[in-house]
Amino acid sequence: MNALNALKAALETPFFGIAITVLSFGVGRLIGRRVRSPLANAYVISTVFIIAFLQIADIPLETYALGGDVMSLMLVPATAILATIVYRQRTLLAANLVPMIAGCLVGAATSLASIYFLCRFFGIDETIAVSLLPKSVTNPIAMELSTASGGIASLTVAAVVFTGMVGAVCAPLMLTLLKIKNPVAAGIAIGTSSHVLGTAKAIEIGETQGAASGIAVCLAGMSTVVLYMFL
Amino acid sequence: MKITDQYGVLFLICMGGVFLSHLCPFPMPSGISSMVVLFCLLAAKALTLESLQGVSDFLLENMALFFVPPGVGILAHMERLRGSLLPLIAICIVSTLLTFAAAAAAVAATQKAMTAWKKR
Numbered sequence: 001m002n003a004l005n006a007l008k009a010a011l012e013t014p015f016f017g018i019a020i021t022v023l024s025f026g027v028g029r030l031i032g033r034r035v036r037s038p039l040a041n042a043y044v045i046s047t048v049f050i051i052a053f054l055q056i057a058d059i060p061l062e063t064y065a066l067g068g069d070v071m072s073l074m075l076v077p078a079t080a081i082l083a084t085i086v087y088r089q090r091t092l093l094a095a096n097l098v099p100m101i102a103g104c105l106v107g108a109a110t111s112l113a114s115i116y117f118l119c120r121f122f123g124i125d126e127t128i129a130v131s132l133l134p135k136s137v138t139n140p141i142a143m144e145l146s147t148a149s150g151g152i153a154s155l156t157v158a159a160v161v162f163t164g165m166v167g168a169v170c171a172p173l174m175l176t177l178l179k180i181k182n183p184v185a186a187g188i189a190i191g192t193s194s195h196v197l198g199t200a201k202a203i204e205i206g207e208t209q210g211a212a213s214g215i216a217v218c219l220a221g222m223s224t225v226v227l228y229m230f231l
Numbered sequence: 232m233k234i235t236d237q238y239g240v241l242f243l244i245c246m247g248g249v250f251l252s253h254l255c256p257f258p259m260p261s262g263i264s265s266m267v268v269l270f271c272l273l274a275a276k277a278l279t280l281e282s283l284q285g286v287s288d289f290l291l292e293n294m295a296l297f298f299v300p301p302g303v304g305i306l307a308h309m310e311r312l313r314g315s316l317l318p319l320i321a322i323c324i325v326s327t328l329l330t331f332a333a334a335a336a337a338v339a340a341t342q343k344a345m346t347a348w349k350k351r
Contacts, residue, residue, distance in 0.1 A: 021299045043295040047302040054306065061306050068300025074290070076245045078297055079262025081290045083269035084280055099341040107334030114326040122318035128311070132322060136330050139298050144260035154304035155312070159323055161295075161302065166327045174328065180335050182342070189335035193327050196294060216334070222263060229257045 011059065017067020024049045039169075041197070043161055079140035082221075085214040092211050096184050100212070103185070104219035107192030108227055111136040127152060134224055135159040138195040141221040145228055160195065167194020168201040175205075187212025192220040237286040240278070244268050 010016070028045030054064055086093060093100065112133060119129035131151035134142040139160050146156035171190050180186050183206055190198040190205075191213035199217055203210030232240070248265025255264070272278045280287070305312075312319070 017300065022296065025293075025296045025299060041295070043299065043302070046296075046299050050299065050303045051306055054303070061304065064303060065300070068303065071297055071300050074297045076248065076262045076265055077241050077286075078290045078294055079260070080241065080245055080248060080265035080269050081283075081287050083266045083273065084283065084287045085291075087270060087273040088280060090274075096342075098345060099338045102341040103334045103338035106337035107330045110333035111326055111330040114329045115322060118322040118326060122315070122322065124315055124318060124322070128315065128319070132319070135323065136327065139294075140262045141260055143301060144262060148258050148260070152308055154301050154306075155308060157298050157301045158305050159319070161298070162320070162323050163327050166324050167331065170328065170331070174331050178332060178335060180339075182339060185335045185338040185342075188338045189331045192334040193331040218266065220334075225260060225263055 011063055012066065014067040014070045017064045017069075018071060019067070020050055020053065020064070021046065021067065021071060039165060041165070044165075075140045075143065079138070082138070082218050086218050089211045089215050092184075092208070093215055096212075099184065100188055100215060100219060101223075103188040104192050104216055105223045105227075107189070107216075108136070108220050108223040111193070112224070112227055112231075128155065131155040132159050134228075135163050136193055136195065137221045137224045138217050141225065145224065149228070149231075161197070164194045164197025167198035171198060171201050172205065183208035184212045187214075188216045191216025195220070232282045232285075234285045237283055241269075241283070241286050244272070 024046040025042050028042035028049070031045055032041050050064070053059075054061065115132050115135065116129070119132065124132075127150065130149050131146050131153075132155070133149070133151070134145040135156065136142075137145075137160075139157060142156050142160045143153050145151075147153050167190060171194070174180075174189070175186055180189065186205065187202050187209040190202040190209065194201075195217050199210065199213040202213035245261070245265045247268045248263075249261045251264040251268065252259040252261040269278075273280065
């Protein structure tokens, strides 16, 4: 009985949540490298594994959150560091500033409008709809916008990741289908619609596409913040 | 810079971002304002990309890791989502493809308009 209490005490520390997150993510990354499918990425594997583990071992979410909340501290620095991507590509940005801003603004507006009308069409309840609304932008920005407008942060995160996977899978097909030859247009379309996960694909397609997509992640995030002011 | 100094500087920048987001008259995510602060420091050459290399490589390579905890939090909302899972998936796919097409079209249209305007 003493050992059981000791084990419980060990679980009731932030160490548990941090260790299981970091280690399952590491295993997920290894699997992802082998399988090479956007559906088998480290994020999905790690999240699904932890959910299953908590359910099977009957560990409450609050116990996991002791460590999870510590890790969430890094969300703001992780967003801030995106500035280095834009700065690194400043010559490409300067040469295409107006078309890039136009593409990101129109893309962000299309995303918000299409989600809004689709949610109404399907009769999705308000809280869930608000959680979906910022799903095309990168996670730290989407989460903050979602919670500020009364959404469920974890649902937003799930929708953001799913959107990224859709974008990464469909991007090559969409480029052929829509006959997009211009590398800047291609990169902006990928980054605006499917943030960082799409950008990983854009980098595979080409250097300019990857750089433009990285810029679009930041510009689309900022455009969405601006558009939220009018909602 | 030493890696500890890099983290120290980045956390100071984030404090600056939070400070600005509270001063802002409209809702401004503190991540965005911190990003703007860092960009301005880079543009003003107060910081270089090399001096922040360690922390930026680490965060950019492991970005997704920090979203695992919020993702696991979806456990608390399973009951509520169960009924509307299929429409939610459909909404995500359709709106992503629409956004893709609209952004590409807007870039192409703007470039065309600009070259036409320059030729005049």
